[in-house]
Amino acid sequence: MFDLTGKSIVITGAASGIGAATAQRLRKAGAQVLIGDITDCAESAAQWGCTFRHTDVSDADQFAALLDEAMERHGRLDVLVNNAASAGVHDMAEADAERAARYYRINALSVLVGMREAARRMERGGAIVNVASLSGARGTPGWGEYGMSKAAIISATQTAALEFGPLGIRVNAVSPGGVATPLSIAINGDALSRALEVLAPLGREGQPEDIAAAVHFLASDDAGYVTGQNWFVDGGWSVGTTVQTLGRILA
Ligand SMILES: NC(=O)c1ccc[n+]([C@@H]2O[C@H](COP(=O)([O-])OP(=O)(O)OC[C@H]3O[C@@H](n4cnc5c(N)ncnc54)[C@H](O)[C@@H]3O)[C@@H](O)[C@H]2O)c1
Numbered sequence: 065m066f067d068l069t070g071k072s073i074v075i076t077g078a079a080s081g082i083g084a085a086t087a088q089r090l091r092k093a094g095a096q097v098l099i100g101d102i103t104d105c106a107e108s109a110a111q112w113g114c115t116f117r118h119t120d121v122s123d124a125d126q127f128a129a130l131l132d133e134a135m136e137r138h139g140r141l142d143v144l145v146n147n148a149a150s151a152g153v154h155d156m157a158e159a160d161a162e163r164a165a166r167y168y169r170i171n172a173l174s175v176l177v178g179m180r181e182a183a184r185r186m187e188r189g190g191a192i193v194n195v196a197s198l199s200g201a202r203g204t205p206g207w208g209e210y211g212m213s214k215a216a217i218i219s220a221t222q223t224a225a226l227e228f229g230p231l232g233i234r235v236n237a238v239s240p241g242g243v244a245t246p247l248s249i250a251i252n253g254d255a256l257s258r259a260l261e262v263l264a265p266l267g268r269e270g271q272p273e274d275i276a277a278a279v280h281f282l283a284s285d286d287a288g289y290v291t292g293q294n295w296f297v298d299g300g301w302s303v304g305t306t307v308q309t310l311g312r313i314l315a
Contacts, residue, residue, distance in 0.1 A: 066284040069094030072138035073283065074131060076121050076178070077148025078114075079105035081245030082195065085272035086145060086279045088112045093280060096138045100130040101148065121148045121174035128181045135185055143283045144182040146175045146217075147195040153206040153251055164209035171213035172220070179224050179235065189232025193282045194221050195275070196237040198298050214239075218294045225292030234291040236282045241298025243270040264299030265306050 068090055078087040078099040091097045091113045099109050100119030109116035115137065119130045134141050150170045154160065175194050182192055199207040200214025221237040228235055241264065242248060242256040257269040278297045281287050296302045 066280055066286050067094055068143075068280075068284060071095040071142040071283075072098075072134050072140045073143040073145065074098045074100065074134045074141065074182075075145040075147055076100045076119065076127075076130075076174070079103035079108070081247055082240065082243060082272045082275045083145075083147040084108070086147065086276040087114050089273070089276040089280050090143075090145075090283065093284075095143070095283075098130065098134045098137065100127070121146075121178065122170045124177045124181075127174065127178050131178075131181050131185055140188065141182060141185045142188075142190045143193070144178055144190070145193045145195070145279055145283065146178050147279075148174065149195070149210075149213075149247075151207075151210045151247060151251070154209055155206060156208045159209060164212060167210050167213045168216065171210070172216035175217050176220055179220065179228075183224075183228050183231065183233055186231070186233050190234075191283050191287070192224065192228075192233065192235045193279050194235070194237045195279070196221070196239045196294060198239050198241045198296060198302055200239060201294065201296075202302055221294060222292050229291055234282075234287065236287070236290060236292070237294040238275060238278045238282065239294055239296045239298070240270055240275050241296070241301040243272060243275060245272055260299065260301065262309055262312065263305075264301045265303075266299035268299060270297065270299060 073095045077083040079101040097114040099116045106116040119126045196217040197214040199211035200218050225235040242260050260269040
């Protein structure tokens, strides 16, 4: 089930967190995995059985070169996981257009370019999985600038699914809620983890492996009839408030 034997997969931003967990999981499922990141992880990648190429995804030429390398190494490209992102917490009252544009360039425009370049190389069809965010679809105090870039990913995922579907290329997004990664811990400390014990119906913060599992399914042929979707992987945080949580608020 979810076998990826022989698949050629490129994943961005896999030096740590969700990307690292995903690269390891996809490799264990049999894929040949090439990682592109601005953070050097060549040593870990080799331990996982993956390959690393230094890549800034906000540079279109570097992104195209990463995909070319997958073609050269593996003879094909089957899956692209657009996971790399930059983030920070800033209230809307202090919004900064330059900073928001930087998030947009790194997080959203890279996905646009990556999808275009991947589709040109996926001669036998394939799958693209874009890592968006709950903040791209729900109001999230402090995450407005970043959330705008993630909303763009959700929109582009739907349009790409329509345009690339006839080419046999499926395009989906995964939107994590709160996940314990270096990025999240640096920004939130343990506050988000404690909050999600109450706010998420499943009673805990997400782990990188929870997101990796969803990406794995969407990347595999088992998801062969799934495209254009944005899958919230958030312990149920986005769908409402449990009776138990309401009770705590009202107590
Ligand atoms: N952790 C969470 O709670 C959470 C929630 C929602 C969405 N996400 C999304 O999940 C994805 C992974 O995040 P994470 O929490 O694992 O963060 P992380 O910081 O652990 O990993 C992000 C990776 O992206 C890389 N990166 C940043 N800018 C890059 C660039 N220009 N080119 C190439 N690589 C670049 C970093 O070097 C890093 O390795 C991101 O898209 C993030 O927005 C995370």
